[in-house]
Amino acid sequence: MYTFPLSMQKLIRELSKLPSIGEKTATRLAYYLVQQEPAISRELAEALVVASKSVRLCNECFFFSEGEKCTICADVQRDRAILCVVEKPVDVVAIERMGEFRGLYHVLHGVWSPLRGMGPEKLKIDDLVLRTKTHEVKEVILATSATVEGDATAIYLARSLGGNGTRVTRLAQGIPKGGELEYADDITLSRAMMGRSVVE
Numbered sequence: 001m002y003t004f005p006l007s008m009q010k011l012i013r014e015l016s017k018l019p020s021i022g023e024k025t026a027t028r029l030a031y032y033l034v035q036q037e038p039a040i041s042r043e044l045a046e047a048l049v050v051a052s053k054s055v056r057l058c059n060e061c062f063f064f065s066e067g068e069k070c071t072i073c074a075d076v077q078r079d080r081a082i083l084c085v086v087e088k089p090v091d092v093v094a095i096e097r098m099g100e101f102r103g104l105y106h107v108l109h110g111v112w113s114p115l116r117g118m119g120p121e122k123l124k125i126d127d128l129v130l131r132t133k134t135h136e137v138k139e140v141i142l143a144t145s146a147t148v149e150g151d152a153t154a155i156y157l158a159r160s161l162g163g164n165g166t167r168v169t170r171l172a173q174g175i176p177k178g179g180e181l182e183y184a185d186d187i188t189l190s191r192a193m194m195g196r197s198v199v200e
C-alpha cells in the first residue's frame with residue numbers, strides 16, 4: 001500500500017494534534033505546505049516558536065502578554081477603578097474591538113462547570129478577589145457568557161466579591177441566551193455594556 005513519505009506523515013500527525021483539525025484537514029494543510037516555497041514553511045515555523053516562547057499571561061489580568069504586564073494593564077490612560085471579568089482571552093479582544101471600554105480586565109480562563117470538572121478553584125477567582133482588595137476597584141463588570149455556566153459563574157463571583165464595597169454589575173442580556181461573548185457583534189456588545197445592572 002502506498003502512502004505519503006515519512007516526513008509528510010509526521011507533519012500530518014503534528015497538525016492533526018491542533019484543536020478542530022482532524023486528519024483530513026491536516027492532510028490538506030500538509031499537501032499545501034509541501035508544495036509551497038520553503039520560505040512559507042520557515043516563516044510559519046518561526047512564528048510558532050517565537051509566539052510559544054514569548055507569550056505568557058499578564059501578572060495582573062491574565063490576558064496574553066509578552067512581559068510581566070500586558071499592554072492594557074501597562075496603559076496609564078486606562079481607568080484602573082473598573083474591572084471587566086471575562087472567561088477567555090479572546091473576549092478581551094471582542095470588547096476592545098468595540099472601542100468603548102476604558103477600564104482593565106480580569107480573565108478567568110474558564111467557567112464554573114461541575115460537569116466538566118471545572119471547579120471555581122481552577123479559575124482565577126482568588127486573584128480577582130485579591131485584586132479588588134489590594135487596589136481601589138469601584139466596579140467589577142461580570143461579562144461571562146449568557147449560558148447556564150456563565151450565569152452560575154457570575155452568581156458565584158458576585159457572592160465572592162460581596163461585602164467588600166465594590167459595585168458588582170452584570171452585562172445586560174442583549175447577548176442572546178446561550179451566546180458566547182466572542183461571537184456577539186459590536187452593537188449588541190455595546191448595548192449589553194451600557195445596560196449593565198447591579199447584581200443583587
Ligand SMILES: [Zn+2]
Pocket residue numbers: 058059060061062063069070071072073074
Ligand atoms: Zn494585563
